[in-house]
Amino acid sequence: MDEASAPEPDRAEPGDSVIATHALTKRYRGGQLAVDGLDLTVPAGSVFGFLGPNGSGKTTTIRMLMGLIEPTSGTARVLGRPMPRSSRAVLPHVGALIEGPALYGFLSGRDNLIRYDAADPTADPRTRRARVAAALERVGLMAAAGKKARAYSLGMKQRLGLAAALLQPRRLLVLDEPTNGLDPQGMREIRSLVRELASDGTTVFLSSHLLDEIEQVCTHAAVMAQGRLITQGAVSDLAAGARGRLVVTTPDAGEAARVLKEQGAADVVVAEDRVTAEPPDRDLAEVNAALVTAGVRVRGFGVERASLEDAFVALTGEGFDVAG
């Protein structure tokens, strides 16, 4: 645990990954298998969404990556070093928000950050006040910095937890459900903060159970369910896995459905003035022309992109908010 931060040269990271686990497994003492043979690869510079229902093993994985929990078997490398053995070399480069913020209620927001910064051996005490002020500024908490943390709202606590993760320049940010307890305005602010950090080159590992949140900010994603990794990859690839649907809006729905079938579209569904179908393998302009030629009055014609939610349902065959 106390491996020195000696200048052992950086090992070549396979594929330049910031997090790489191999067959990572955690079985708790009760026999419960929380994480089962996880092979996770987080590319450097990505905003990586870590998805899964509550109880799917996300938090246990994050705790193993942060050296808080010893894996039962398998390996985890963070920033190219094995965890938890290299905690002392790796963790100063990592900012983390794990399972919500935890604060000293009797200390002010500012003093909480000073306390956490004092626990970091690489943090320079001479720049501590300035860095704390900058972190408070960044999460918009400057006005409440002197208030006791006990009096903070959930959203303010969440912001303070984020500020603690931003006390130093980081190479990796691990944010476990960062928008929990925030109002829509706060959520938007956090998302833009995440994008800003990512554009500075920080890799962001973001766990969430909110699909649209992942879809809005992440470049890559992995999906877990019941301790196993279901899929991982670029968000665009994941969504492409579930194909988009052709949507035709028309008052002549019955006729439109007939023409679409004729044109080779499968799984045609009619709902009032909306006809949807799997797009056929031909130029959609021709499909539209065929509709018009058949006298179908077309109000709208287009392909709805598949959402990550569609992809998730396609992968698991179940709704998303099912607790493992």
Added chain:
Amino acid sequence: MSRAETAVPRELGEVRTPSPLWTFGLLRSELVTTFRRWRTLALLAVLAAVPVLVGIAVKIETSDGSSAGPGRGGGGGGPAFIAQITNNGLFLVFTALAATLPFFLPMAIGVVAGDAIAGEANAGTLRYLLVAPAGRTRLLLTKYATVLAFCLVATLVVAASALAVGAVLFPLGDLTTISGTRISFADGLGRALLIALVVAASLIGIAALGLFISTLTNSGIAAMATTVGLLISVQILDQIPQLHALQPYFFSHYWLSFADLMRDPVYWDDLTKNLGLQALYAAVFGSAAWARFTARDITA
């Protein structure tokens, strides 16, 4: 403190080398955090109040000119030295320490030590200290050092409060030792300080025990209650004559040996046994706490 560099670390291995003094920075943070806790201050306030109560009680009881202590009203005799307080306020220091050592002082230590790790786990702050990364061994050492500092502060608070109350309510001057010899007031003050230090050192054992219990659970309250419960149990068992073979190994067995510092010459036998026993407890339970804390899954 010299710094290797303050540049933004981008590559691993290029981290600013922590100054060896960093551990003291963590210790300072720990001390500040502990002593700013309302609970810590309340414990110290209770400890400071004990000498005031004893002083006032003795003053009222002896206002008719009679002497306090044994022989009056068939009472049990009260804590050591209580009979001499009316002659010399300095004896209130010894009395107050003798009155607080069996229970009030170790209870306060039990609360602070029991809360040390378990309280942080309970609040969730432990995981953030560890990913900072404070380092488990260093954090544990820092916690133990802070509990020991609290032992010293708590004892000195009792002694200082007793000295102040004694000076206000009773005369001060040369004093008579248990052996019957006379020593000067300055010499007496020196011995009072020495006694306070020995009393503080007597608490090392329960501090280590409390810290070990604190690593076993995620509930600060449970750790405090267990530590204080053990303290009471041991105090009771120490009174049962059938257990005399075991009693020399109870952390509280030689606690009141500090009175031997008031003999002339000082009788060191039990004093050294006490300090040796405290060191043994610190070694055994300190190692146990370390073994447990460095291997434990932090799930809170």
